[in-house]
Amino acid sequence: MTKSGHDILKDRLRRAMGIDLQTVGHNSLRNAVARRMRVLGIKETRQYYELTERRAAELDELIDEVAVNETWFFRDDTPFTVLQRYSRNWLKRGRGSCLRILSVPCASGEEPYSIAIALLEAGVNGPLFKIDAIDISYRALRLARRGIYGRNSFRGRNNFFQRKYFQKTKAGYVIAKHIKHSVNFIRANILAANLPILNSRYDIIFCRNLLIYLDKDNQKVVVSILDKLLVDEGLIFTGHAEPGAFADSVFIPAPYPKAFALTRRSAVVCKPDRVSYNRQILPPSLPVQPLWFTELDTARELADTGQHEEAMECCEQYIRRHGPDKEAYFLMGMILTDMDEPRLAIRMLKKVVYLDPNLVKAIEMLALLYKGLGDDNNYRVFKQRAGRVAARNQPAGKGSE
Template structure:
């Protein structure tokens, strides 16, 4: 029996694009579930899936391989906590935060610890945490974790909020009581029905598993759940996708944070791409078409343009969702004017947004060849490696990116 029916089922129930994990992963999951059910025949297992919603969820859990730990991409939690200290809390209106998917709980509990450490009183915030996996939610509610959930050098929170017992590290009630866990998924028709919008949403490393149309549907849902001006945190490889939606990138290195509500032309540009030199600045009223026209003039007659201005034109096209035009313009820039780490990085982000993963990875590697300490390229490449299952390679790049950011603050 062909696998297409199973792929369609997973796409319909959880939005999964099978290309993001590969067919071998699906075949392994199907074999695992058939063995557990004592079914040898694939057709018979298909029939079981049609009548058993619990078995559908178990298949989904076999396909999903959660890779998470406390304070993963720590910069996001730091940025969130710092901004909330500057936010006045209205009487009777606690900060509302959503973590989706929450997996085994490390992310929502990290949010709670970050806010408590920042001095926010427990009554001033509440966290809703949602996941499709009942097994993951069971682990999250028990809140007892092994060593794999604690990574890196920043582990002071473990001594403060956990107690070691025979099962592992048990999280304190002070943190646990801040989080409410629920089983659902982003595309459920009744998702958070009747609930007020959220001030902050964490939805990291989920969108990479969807095809392009489903990604945009997912972002639309997330923005509907978010208050005007609210903050949305996404994964490292998902920032390029956000360029096609009405959000503003928050200038916080490696936080991958966006604020809802700004028009597309107000998108924040990556700081590494827009460092003006001397007093040379292109006029704000200059159109993208004018910049394109200059670049398309033959090389022997074209005036030399500042690389920043050219990259800004490419960035603006990408922000407007014109990915083909942005890619073409960036390619011209690389060939004629500026084969730099900045231009290869921007080309990689464009390929990312257009769902050309291998082309994106190639561009990030070229950026790193030209600028080995390019933290953003390392972070995006790490996210792509993680999707491909190369967790060790991704972790090494994330560590390099973090060291680069600490050594070269912008």
């Protein structure tokens, strides 16, 4: 192929699918063209190049060759856990409508089918959700509609769902019919002006591992399309290397570590199920907005399930966003206590007392931590201080009852 022919073809592919061919490797296009030429029995690269100009179907074949269809069930885990939390809450809010989800790109179907399974496992039944799944690759969509998978599609740590939702056959693992029928597959280019779903709105969009293959301009176009497709309070899940593509957009990271989720700056995110880590003794200092979901809510949940480091990360994120906060420091103090880090816990609790010298519970905790360290002196100091503050805090007249 002449240099110019190769470059023009690169350009056509870039326009056809937005892909920056450098991201998929220098030789990917040459190899893809060579494969197609072998199939068609064409010897001259120039001849092949002319064919792609004349026949749109051939360009689609080339797209199939170039597309990176790498995917597997429950890829990255956490997004699906967050999806389940979100959808349970959505159910509780009783919107009386259907939870609308988009998976773009869906490749060979593992992602949208994982979404369906996650929803069913969360108690959101078939009629309550609708999943659209889009990909540009005909080949990938054929596999998705077929719904038969090999081992490579089950690369996650926990394949609990395999027995329940697949039947093992000689051909591979066949997905259960009700899962298969719960996904509506559509062949489309997300960048196309006539994108068939442009008038739809989704509560949740999975757009993972596409943006990394696009050039900057096309990344921006996709982000603005996602903005059009997402409802105000919606969530977008991206791939782990992709949140950067949303910088300078209307989206900001949602408060879920490792989910790579984004929400609108102005959005409200559903509050999760109530959790028991409310060993928190502070009176609520946040305004009561039952629909809001903050990093501290997530931190409590994570701490409750023993994910202490992630919980600490959430508290730090909350402080970065909102400034020094006694509730966040208090929670960090409790988490550090659970992590058997009494000295660090003391540092956090001293910050709480600095911000609010009347918080008896924090002072009492400090006393207990010093006692645990065998520091009787400080134990006495804080114990007495707790007593004084408690007496001062008592409503007038209560002491004489």
